[in-house]
Amino acid sequence: ETHGLAAALATLKEIKRLDAVRVMKETGAKVRELAEEVFRRHGLQEALTVKGHPAWQLVTFRNRDGRPDDAFKTLFLQEVVKHGLLFRGSFVPTISHGPKELEQTVAAFDAACAVYKKALEVGSVKGLLVGEPVKPVFRKFN
Secondary structure: OHHHHHHHHHHHHHHHHOOHHHHHHHHHHHHHHHHHHHHHHOOOOOOEEEEEEOOEEEEEEEOOOOOEOHHHHHHHHHHHHHOOOOOOOEEOOOOOOOHHHHHHHHHHHHHHHHHHHHHHHHOOOOOOOOOOOOOOOOOOOO
């Protein structure tokens, strides 16, 4: 299985050459800064929060009562997908994420926040959500 080892060594050389760890941390920090700015602009900084290491961050989605809520999470995910962003609630930046991708992320988040805010105002995603809310993978009963 020497070709697997050769591929791993080549990958490690590229990571070092491109200083990929530093780049991914910086990109992650910038994504967080931009996301939090969008959340604040919409008055959603209590409902949408970012946590974690810059190279792997998670967004927490809360309802009007301040509790994590899978239906509200699903609504946000639905809305960002409508605007061309595949997002599952976490940021895992790569070296290919540049200014253009950050702009697309901000635009999708901005649009999703407008809909999220409407849902918070009425206290429900009813009429806004297409399909069923996401469910945790590990749960006692389906």
